[in-house]
Amino acid sequence: MSGSDFLALSPLIALALTPLAVMVSIMIRRSHWAAAAAAIAGLVVSLVLLGAAANAAPRQVTPLIVVDAYSLFYTGLIAAATLAVVLLSYGYLELQTINREELYILLTAAAFGSAVLASSSHYASFFLGLEILSVPLYGLIAFLAARKRPVEAGLKYLVLAGASSSFLLFGMALIYFDLGAMSFGEIAARLGGASFALVVPGSVLILAGIGFKLAVVPFHLWTPDVYEGAPAPVTAFVATVSKGGMLALLLRYFYSSESRGLSPVMIVIAIIAIASMVTGNFLALLQDNVKRILAYSSIAHLGYMLVAFLAGGSEGAAAATFYVTAYFVTTLGAFGCVTVLSTRERDADRLEDYRGLFWRRPALAAVFSAMLLSLAGLPLTAGFIGKFYVVAAGAAASIWALIIILVVTSAIGLFYYLRVLFVMYERREPEAPEFAVLPAAGGGALAVLAVLLIWLGINPGPLVEMIRAAVAALI
Amino acid sequence: MLELLWLVPALPLASFAVLALFGRRMPDRAVAALGAGSIGASAAVSMLVAAAFLSNPPGGNAYTQVLWTWMSASGFEPQIVLRLDPLSLVMMLVVTFVSFLIHVYSTEFMAGDDGYSRFFAYMNLFVASMVTLVLAGDLLLLLLGWEGVGLCSYLLIGFWYRDPANGAAGQKAFIVTRVGDTAFLVALFILFTNLRTLDIQEVMRRALAEWPVGSGLAVASAALLLGGAVGKSAQLPLQTWLPDAMAGPTPTSALIHAATMVAAGVYLIARTHRLFILAPPVMTAVAVIGAATLLLAGFSALTQHDIKRVLAYSTISQIGYMFLALGVGAWASAIFHFMTHAFFKALLFMAAGVVINALHHEHNMFRMGGLRRRLPIAFWTFTIGGASLAGLPLITAGFYSKDRIIWDAWVSEGGGAGLWLAAILGVFLTSLYIFRAVFLVFFGEARTEIEKRPGAAIIVPLAVLSVLSIAGAWVPGFFSFLTPALPPFIEYHTGALTETISAVTAAGAFLFGLYLAYFFFHRRRDYAAAIAAAPLGRALHNWWFAGWGFDWLYGRVFVRPVEGMARVNRKDVFDPIYNGMAALAALCWKLLSGTQTGLLRRYAAGIAAGVIVLVAIALFL
Numbered sequence A: 001m002s003g004s005d006f007l008a009l010s011p012l013i014a015l016a017l018t019p020l021a022v023m024v025s026i027m028i029r030r031s032h033w034a035a036a037a038a039a040i041a042g043l044v045v046s047l048v049l050l051g052a053a054a055n056a057a058p059r060q061v062t063p064l065i066v067v068d069a070y071s072l073f074y075t076g077l078i079a080a081a082t083l084a085v086v087l088l089s090y091g092y093l094e095l096q097t098i099n100r101e102e103l104y105i106l107l108t109a110a111a112f113g114s115a116v117l118a119s120s121s122h123y124a125s126f127f128l129g130l131e132i133l134s135v136p137l138y139g140l141i142a143f144l145a146a147r148k149r150p151v152e153a154g155l156k157y158l159v160l161a162g163a164s165s166s167f168l169l170f171g172m173a174l175i176y177f178d179l180g181a182m183s184f185g186e187i188a189a190r191l192g193g194a195s196f197a198l199v200v201p202g203s204v205l206i207l208a209g210i211g212f213k214l215a216v217v218p219f220h221l222w223t224p225d226v227y228e229g230a231p232a233p234v235t236a237f238v239a240t241v242s243k244g245g246m247l248a249l250l251l252r253y254f255y256s257s258e259s260r261g262l263s264p265v266m267i268v269i270a271i272i273a274i275a276s277m278v279t280g281n282f283l284a285l286l287q288d289n290v291k292r293i294l295a296y297s298s299i300a301h302l303g304y305m306l307v308a309f310l311a312g313g314s315e316g317a318a319a320a321t322f323y324v325t326a327y328f329v330t331t332l333g334a335f336g337c338v339t340v341l342s343t344r345e346r347d348a349d350r351l352e353d354y355r356g357l358f359w360r361r362p363a364l365a366a367v368f369s370a371m372l373l374s375l376a377g378l379p380l381t382a383g384f385i386g387k388f389y390v391v392a393a394g395a396a397a398s399i400w401a402l403i404i405i406l407v408v409t410s411a412i413g414l415f416y417y418l419r420v421l422f423v424m425y426e427r428r429e430p431e432a433p434e435f436a437v438l439p440a441a442g443g444g445a446l447a448v449l450a451v452l453l454i455w456l457g458i459n460p461g462p463l464v465e466m467i468r469a470a471v472a473a474l475i
Numbered sequence B: 001m002l003e004l005l006w007l008v009p010a011l012p013l014a015s016f017a018v019l020a021l022f023g024r025r026m027p028d029r030a031v032a033a034l035g036a037g038s039i040g041a042s043a044a045v046s047m048l049v050a051a052a053f054l055s056n057p058p059g060g061n062a063y064t065q066v067l068w069t070w071m072s073a074s075g076f077e078p079q080i081v082l083r084l085d086p087l088s089l090v091m092m093l094v095v096t097f098v099s100f101l102i103h104v105y106s107t108e109f110m111a112g113d114d115g116y117s118r119f120f121a122y123m124n125l126f127v128a129s130m131v132t133l134v135l136a137g138d139l140l141l142l143l144l145g146w147e148g149v150g151l152c153s154y155l156l157i158g159f160w161y162r163d164p165a166n167g168a169a170g171q172k173a174f175i176v177t178r179v180g181d182t183a184f185l186v187a188l189f190i191l192f193t194n195l196r197t198l199d200i201q202e203v204m205r206r207a208l209a210e211w212p213v214g215s216g217l218a219v220a221s222a223a224l225l226l227g228g229a230v231g232k233s234a235q236l237p238l239q240t241w242l243p244d245a246m247a248g249p250t251p252t253s254a255l256i257h258a259a260t261m262v263a264a265g266v267y268l269i270a271r272t273h274r275l276f277i278l279a280p281p282v283m284t285a286v287a288v289i290g291a292a293t294l295l296l297a298g299f300s301a302l303t304q305h306d307i308k309r310v311l312a313y314s315t316i317s318q319i320g321y322m323f324l325a326l327g328v329g330a331w332a333s334a335i336f337h338f339m340t341h342a343f344f345k346a347l348l349f350m351a352a353g354v355v356i357n358a359l360h361h362e363h364n365m366f367r368m369g370g371l372r373r374r375l376p377i378a379f380w381t382f383t384i385g386g387a388s389l390a391g392l393p394l395i396t397a398g399f400y401s402k403d404r405i406i407w408d409a410w411v412s413e414g415g416g417a418g419l420w421l422a423a424i425l426g427v428f429l430t431s432l433y434i435f436r437a438v439f440l441v442f443f444g445e446a447r448t449e450i451e452k453r454p455g456a457a458i459i460v461p462l463a464v465l466s467v468l469s470i471a472g473a474w475v476p477g478f479f480s481f482l483t484p485a486l487p488p489f490i491e492y493h494t495g496a497l498t499e500t501i502s503a504v505t506a507a508g509a510f511l512f513g514l515y516l517a518y519f520f521f522h523r524r525r526d527y528a529a530a531i532a533a534a535p536l537g538r539a540l541h542n543w544w545f546a547g548w549g550f551d552w553l554y555g556r557v558f559v560r561p562v563e564g565m566a567r568v569n570r571k572d573v574f575d576p577i578y579n580g581m582a583a584l585a586a587l588c589w590k591l592l593s594g595t596q597t598g599l600l601r602r603y604a605a606g607i608a609a610g611v612i613v614l615v616a617i618a619l620f621l
Helices: A005-027 A034-054 A069-094 A102-119 A124-141 A148-179 A185-192 A199-214 A221-230 A232-239 A242-254 A263-284 A290-310 A313-341 A362-376 A380-397 A400-425 A439-458 A461-471 B001-024 B026-054 B086-109 B116-135 B138-159 B165-196 B200-210 B215-231 B243-245 B252-259 B259-273 B275-276 B281-301 B307-326 B330-359 B375-388 B399-413 B417-442 B454-470 B478-482 B499-523 B526-535 B536-543 B547-568 B575-593 B600-620
Strands: A060-062 A064-069 B063-069 B079-084
Touching: A005 A064, A005 A069, A005 A102, A034 A069, A034 A102, A060 B281, A060 B526, A064 A069, A064 A124, A069 A102, A069 A242, A069 A313, A069 A461, A069 B252, A102 A124, A102 A232, A102 B165, A124 A199, A124 A232, A124 A242, A148 B259, A148 B600, A199 A242, A199 A263, A199 B600, A221 A232, A221 A290, A221 B330, A232 A242, A232 A290, A232 A313, A232 B375, A242 A290, A242 A313, A263 A290, A263 A400, A263 B575, A263 B600, A290 A313, A290 A380, A290 A400, A290 B375, A313 A362, A313 A380, A313 A439, A313 A461, A362 A380, A362 A400, A362 A439, A380 A400, A380 A439, A461 B086, B001 B026, B001 B063, B001 B116, B001 B252, B026 B086, B026 B116, B079 B086, B079 B116, B079 B138, B086 B116, B086 B252, B086 B259, B086 B330, B086 B454, B086 B478, B116 B138, B116 B252, B116 B259, B138 B165, B138 B200, B138 B243, B138 B252, B165 B200, B165 B215, B165 B243, B165 B307, B215 B275, B215 B281, B243 B252, B243 B307, B252 B259, B252 B307, B252 B330, B252 B417, B259 B275, B259 B330, B275 B281, B275 B330, B281 B399, B281 B417, B281 B536, B281 B547, B307 B330, B307 B399, B307 B417, B307 B547, B330 B375, B330 B399, B330 B454, B330 B478, B375 B399, B375 B417, B375 B454, B375 B499, B399 B417, B399 B454, B399 B499, B399 B575, B417 B499, B499 B526, B526 B536, B536 B547
Parallel strands: none
Antiparallel strands: A060 A064, B063 B079
C-alpha cells in the first residue's frame, strides 16, 4: 500500500482507532468524561481527515475498499451522526450508576463497521463491515442490563441478525458459484447480458440481508421491539448509523452491478418499497408508544428512500442520499428529544409523557415539533425538501404507481405525527412533574440539529450540489 | 452599499425571532428598544441603499441580489432573490419609514399592555413580510411575503383575543382575504405551467413575447391576480373585512392601512403591470372597481359613528383612487398616491389613537367634542391629515397626488367623463366625511373627561407625519425616476377639459364638501339629524351605515346557505366515506399489529417466509 492509499483510508483508520483510544482511556482511569472525550476526539479527527482523503480520492485501496467522493460523504455522515449520538448519550448515561464508559467503545466500533459498508466494493468487505456493525449493536441494545426490556431486545436482535446474515451469506455463495467473482465491479462485468440461473435468487437473498438492516417489510418485525427496548440514544444510533452504511452499500452495489439487467430483483425491491410504505404508516397509526411510533415511521421512510433508489440514475441516487441526510438529522433530533426527557428509571416513551410538554418545556417541545413536521414532510424543513426530490426523481423516471403510493401513505402518516404534536400542546394542570435540567451536551446537539433541520429546509442548495458531485462517483 | 439590501427584511425578522423566543422575559424597555430599533435600523439601511441607488444607478436601473436557490428540480427553480428597482425602492422607503414612526408611537401607545412583547413581535414580522413582498424578485417569494402579511393581520386584528368579537374580526379578515389569495395562487399556477418560470421579470418578458394582447391566458391570469389584489386591498367585492379590522390596536390599524397590507394589492398590480396591459378588459375592470369602491366607501364613511370606522372606509375609498389610476394605466400616479396616503393615513390613525386613549377608549364621535383646546396636538395633526386626505388645494400633498389621478382618469385611453365624475364626486364625499369627523370630535361642547395626554414618543411621529402630509408631494423627479420600472402615462385625449379646469373643479368639490360639513355638523347639527330622521334619509343612512349591506348580502348568499346546508346535512352524507376510510385504516392497523407478537420464533418465521415469497416472485414473475 502506498502513501496515498493510507491517506485515502485515513478517515477509516481514525474511526478504527477510536474504540481503541476509548479502551486505553478506560484502562488508565475509569472516567465517563474522559471516555466520551476520547470518542469525540476520534470522531472529530476522522471528520477532519475527510478533507485530506478527498485529495487522494477516487482510489481503489485493495480489492476490498473504494474511497471516492460518495464513500467519503457517507463516512462523514456516519461520523457526524455518531458524534451526535455520543453527545446525547453522555447526559443520558450520567443518570445511570452502572459502568458506562464501554458504551463509547461499542458505538465507535459500530460506526466503523458502518463506514466500511459505505466504502466496500467486495463481498468480503461487505460481510466484514456488516458484522463489525452488528456485533457491537447486540451489546449496545442490551447495554442497560439491569432492565428487562433491553436484554430481551438485544437477544431478539442477535438471533434475527444472525439468521438474516446467513441468508446474505447464502446469497453471496450462490452468486459466487455462478459468476466466480466477489468484487462488485467484476460481478457487473461478468453479468453483462448473459443470464445466470442463480443470480436472481442469490440477489434476493442478499436483499434479505440488506433489508433486515434497513428494517423494511417483510424483514421489519424486530424493529418496534428493539427500538422500544434499546436505550434512547442507542435507538437513535440503530435508526440512523446502522441504516446509513447499508443504504450506501445498496446504492453502490446495484448501480455497479448494472441493476437494469436484473429486472426481477427490481420488482422485488418495488414490492418491498410499497409494503414498507403501507405497513409502516398503518402500524404507527394508533400506537401509544413514541419509540414504537418512530420505529414504524422509520420503516415507512426507508420505503420512501427505496422509491428514490428505484427512480435510478444520478437524480435517484442524489435524491436517496439527500433523503438519508435529512432523515439522519430528523431522526437524531426526534430520538434526541426522547433521550433528554428520559429519567434514571425509564425512557420517556409513552405518549402520556408528552402531554402538555409545550407548557412545561417550550423550547424542547418546539424542537420536537420541528422534527415531527420534518418527518411528516412539511415545507421549510429538511424532510420536505427530501420528499420533494424523491417525488421529482420518481416523476422523471415515470414510476407513477410508487409515487402515488408514497403520496397517499405520507398523508396517512400525517395523522400519527399530528397526534403526537396535538398531545404536546394540550393544556394540562400545572402539577405536572418537572423533568431534570437539559444536559448541556445533549441540549447543544439538539440545538444544532434543529438549526440544521430548518437550514436544510430553507437553503438546501449547497448540500444538493455536494451530493450531486458525490453520486457522480457511482455512475 | 447596495449589498446591504438583504438586511432590510432580515433585521425586522431577526428582531421578531428574538422577541418571540425571549420577549416574555425581557423588560418592556428592552422590548421597545428592540422592536422599534430594528425597524429604525431597517429604515436607515433602506435609505443608505436608496442613496447608493440614486447616486450611482446600477445597470438596467435595477439591482438584483440572489441570496440562494431554494430548490432545483426539473425546471422548477424558485430563487430567494431580492430585486431593487425604482418601484420597489419607493415602496421600500415608504414602508420602512412609516412603519418606523408607527413603531415609535406604539412604544408609548401600548405601554402597560399585557402582550407588549407579543405586540412588537407581530408588528416586526408584519414589516418583515411586507418588505419581503415588496423586494421579492420571484413570485414564490412574493407569495411568502403576501401570506406573511395575511397571517400578521390576523394575529394583530385579533390581538386582544380575550374578547371573542376581536377574534371574529381577525377570522373575518383572514377568511375574506383568503378568497383573493386563492385566486392569486391559481394565477401563479397558470403562469408557471405556461411560462415555465416564476421570476417576475422573466414572467413579464415571456408573457409579452408569447401572449398576444387580449389572449385568453393573459386575461385569465391578470383577472386572477386582480382577484388577489382586490382581497388584500379591500376593494369591491371583498372590502367587507377592513371596517371590522378596527378591532385591533390603533397602531395596527395605522400599519395595515398606511404602510403595509392594503398597499400590497396596489403594488401587485403595479409590479405585474405588463400582464394587465396584455388584458385590456381586466384593465377596465380595475378602473371600474376602483371608481365604484371609492364612491361606495365614501358614502359609507359619511354615516359612521366610530371614528376608526370612518377612517377605515376612507382607506377603502382612497385605495379605490389608486385602483382607478392603475386601471387607466397611470401606474406612477397610483404609487404617488400610495405614498402620500401612507403619510396622511398613518397620521390620521395615530391622531385618532391619541383621542381614543385620552377618552377612556371611546370610539363614538357623537360622544366626543370640544377637544380642539384640550387636545391641541390631536386637533392640529388630525386636521392636517384630514386636509391632506380631502385634498386641500395647493398646500397639501394629498391634493397633488389625487389631482393627478383625477386628471389621468379624464385623459387616459380607457378614461372619460364617467370615471372623472366619480373621482370628483369622491373628492366631495371625502371632504364632507372627514370634516364631519373634525367638527364632531374637536368642535362643539366637551362631553368627556380627558384621561391621558400624549408624550414625546407620540408627538414626534405625529409632527414628522404632519410635515410629510403637507410637503410629501414635493419629490422632484418622482415620475421620471419611476419611468424605467413603470411605463410613462400617455395622455390620449383632452376633450373639453384642461388640467386647470379639472383641478379647479376638484378644489370646488373640496370646498363644497367642507362647507356642507361645517353647516351640518357645526352650525346646524339639528338639520343633519333631521335629514337622517326623515324616512328616505333614514333608509339611506342605515343602508350606507351598514356598508351598503354587503355583510348582509354575503350573510344571505354565502353564510346562511352554507349554514343551512350544514343543518340539513347534519349527518353528513359524505361522512361515511371518510369515516369508512378512517375505520379501514384503523382496521389495517389492527390487522397489522397482529403481526407484532413480540415472539421471536414468529419474527424469524416471518423473515424466512418473506424470503421464500420474494424469491418465488423474482423467479416466476
